[in-house]
């Protein structure tokens with residue numbers, strides 16, 4: 052909870068800035084300056100609060116304090132004033148929570164003007180718990196914002212490579228900080244290139260090898276290390292902390308000391324590492340994919356040569372879940388087919404919503420027939436891709452499906468979904484899933500936990516029972532790559548394949564231009580779940596996909 056005084060102070064400053072037009076607008080909350088606001092304008096307060104709730108807080112607060120957004124949580128704790136935070140930032144160059152933790156450890160704070168040992172103690176006390184207060188950025192949004200910086204950075208002469216680090220590189224559902232590493236011998240050129248981007252709206256911090264900018268309302272930190280040891284930086288900043296700790300422990304058993312700057316031999320000599328692979332291979336380990344660097348068993352498994360070969364984009368042969376203008380999709384089937392062909396898929400399925408779905412537009416009975424004609428025409432036009440006519444049918448509160456069997460059996464593939472919880476608890480939800488899974492026409496259960504990233508947790512189900520039922524009935528469970536789903540998540544996906552279930556990785560895309568990106572998010576989520584190509588339905592040939600569908604239908 053933000054302290055009352057701190058909040059009052061913030062609102063006062065916010066109003067001041069709104070009046071001075073230093074806060075522009077927020078895409079989600081609407082423009083802030085329809086009319087010049089007054090001190091007591093309740094609309095302004097309402098809008099600022101909306102921005103906070105929509106995650107636009109970063110801009111509000113950064114504009115107010117002209118500070119890196121990463122420091123805002125310290126202000127929110129009430130431990131410091133904006134002025135004190137400004138002093139910490141300007142005098143010590145603190146741009147992140149990690150920097151702040153270093154400054155506290157080295158007792159640099161109390162030496163600053165305007166700060167004393169009480170403030171330092173308050174900050175030190177606040178540090179361990181405060182990190183959890185930061186509203187995290189959903190992975191899909193983080194990926195698209197990071198791309199705005201990564202792509203241009205990679206084109207700058209001298210930049211060896213550019214990669215995100217931290218939770219973004221590990222493809223966690225939500226991301227704390229967007230940090231990018233781009234080793235180069237010419238950091239000034241990279242900084243100039245970044246500053247000239249139209250998207251770099253506000254510079255929060257700039258030094259020789261670091262730049263913090265606001266891009267699309269989100270803070271992005273770019274570090275430009277010396278290429279000679281950039282692999283060590285990449286490994287350390289990618290984390291997770293638990294993975295790095297496990298590696299340190301493993302390194303010790305091999306006579307090395309692993310630190311944030313890389314490997315040190317017992318005689319103290321440091322071995323520079325241009326790539327992460329230099330460190331893993333010096334330790335006698337294979338490269339460990341970032342998505343599984345959780346510090347559970349990956350280091351031990353790597354040391355025994357038992358790492359999975361994680362599913363990759365090149366394994367994916369088709370996409371079995373997407374929407375068109377026949378329901379709530381943005382594009383007609385033609386455009387979806389064009390995009391799938393451009394992605395090199397062998398097959399695709401058009402799976403619009405059924406009549407009672409909560410989607411903004413649904414497929415009607417009549418629509419199914421007309422859609423079939425549409426698809427028949429496109430099949431003739433584009434024989435190089437198999438277009439499956441499918442449907443994402445709702446599982447109704449009583450467990451029945453939202454289209455009659457005589458409609459569903461005309462379709463090539465049926466996906467079933469619990470879009471509407473209908474006030475049901477876990478037992479009733481499981482019954483509905485059981486009814487759908489035992490239905491011979493249902494091949495696949497979409498986004499099984501039905502969570503919304505980042506706002507709604509998934510159903511509290513006995514997932515092991517659900518996955519056992521999937522195996523028993525020959526039903527596939529989905530890893531849905533839509534940024535608001537990412538469902539199953541990595542942990543559940545790992546349990547699903549552990550139970551022997553087959554998964555499908557789908558885009559659940561509603562816009563042709565996002566088909567590839569959402570498939571990538573699904574793949575990243577699958578990789579977090581240790582999923583290999585052999586576990587995935589849509590890494591198989593069309594004939595194999597058809598035989599999975601037919602096998603279940605034949606069980607009638």
Ligand SMILES: [Zn+2]
Nearest residue numbers: 443468497498
């Ligand atoms: Zn759905």
Ligand SMILES: [Zn+2]
Nearest residue numbers: 372374443559
């Ligand atoms: Zn869908």
